[in-house]
Amino acid sequence: MSDVDLDSLARERQxxxxxxxxxxxxxxxxxxxxxxxxxxxxxxxxxxxxxxLLEFPLAEIFENRDLPGxxxxxxxxxxxxxxxxxxxxxxxxxxxxxxxxxxxxLAISVTQxxxxxxxxxxxxxxxxxxxxxxxxxxxRGPDGERLELLADPxxxxxxxxxx
Numbered sequence: 420m421s422d423v424d425l426d427s428l429a430r431e432r433q434x435x436x437x438x439x440x441x442x443x444x445x446x447x448x449x450x451x452x453x454x455x456x457x458x459x460x461x462x463x464x465x466x467x468x469x470x471x472l473l474e475f476p477l478a479e480i481f482e483n484r485d486l487p488g489x490x491x492x493x494x495x496x497x498x499x500x501x502x503x504x505x506x507x508x509x510x511x512x513x514x515x516x517x518x519x520x521x522x523x524x525l526a527i528s529v530t531q532x533x534x535x536x537x538x539x540x541x542x543x544x545x546x547x548x549x550x551x552x553x554x555x556x557x558x559r560g561p562d563g564e565r566l567e568l569l570a571d572p573x574x575x576x577x578x579x580x581x582x
Contacts, residue, residue, distance in 0.1 A: 451499065451500065452500055453501065454493060454500070454501035454502065454503040455501075455502060455503065455525060456491075456503040456504065456505060457502075457503070457504050457505075457522065457525075457560075457562075457564055458504065458505055458506070458507060458512055458562065459492075459504040459505065459506045459561070459562060460506070460512070460561075460562050461506070461561065461562075462480075462490050462492065462504075462506050464561045465492075465504055465560075465561050465562070466492070468560060468561045469494045469502070469560075470494065472540055472541070472544055472546075473537060473540075473568075474533075474537070475494040475495060475496050475502065476494065476495045477492065477493070477494060478493040478494060478495045478501060479492065479493045480492035480493075483505050483506075485505075486505075486507060486508075486510070488508050488509075489505055489506055489507055489508060490504075490505065490506050491503065491504075491505055492504055496527055497528070498528075498573070502525070502527075514563065515562050515563030515564055517565070522564065522565075523565065524557065524564075524565035524566060524567050525564070525565070525566050525567065526566075526567040526568075526569045527566065527567065527568055527569065528569055528570075528571070528572070528573045529568050529569070529570060530570065531554070531570045533568075533570075534554065534556070534568055534569075534570040537568055538556055538568075541556070541558060546558050546559075547559070553570070554569060554570040554571055555567060555568075555569050555570070555571075556568050
């Protein structure tokens with residue numbers, strides 16, 4: 420970061436905010452995130468991690484229409500939202516990597532009570548994590564995907580209302 424002009428970046432961020440942030444904000448054409456889909460190297464391990472450890476119930480599993488023999492499976496993450504996974508038997512997908520335009524992390528909203536409970540479960544399971552406050556915890560899923568449990572209410576970030 421030593422070659423980055425932080426003041427210039429801050430000015431550009433403010434310029435974008437002034438140009439594009441509307442008040443009042445217009446309504447969105449979207450109804451919400453139907454699901455986000457990621458790749459699993461082991462269906463059973465992924466189900467055990469999300470359903471048993473994080474307590475996100477398996478909602479459905481069926482054959483992926485794009486690859487015969489592949490599974491497409493979904494977890495209920497509340498509020499009508501789904502987290503989906505595919506396994507891709509016979510396809511060499513390599514190791515998980517964060518890449519430009521790719522997945523950085525998935526933040527899942529939970530109550531403070533659930534956050535405390537799930538943090539204890541992560542401790543008991545020996546899952547390494549990083550605390551960013553008493554409301555945010557980052558950790559890796561079964562294939563290295565970065566996840567966050569966030570106790571801020573939906574539509575808020577760092578105590579500020581976004582929606």
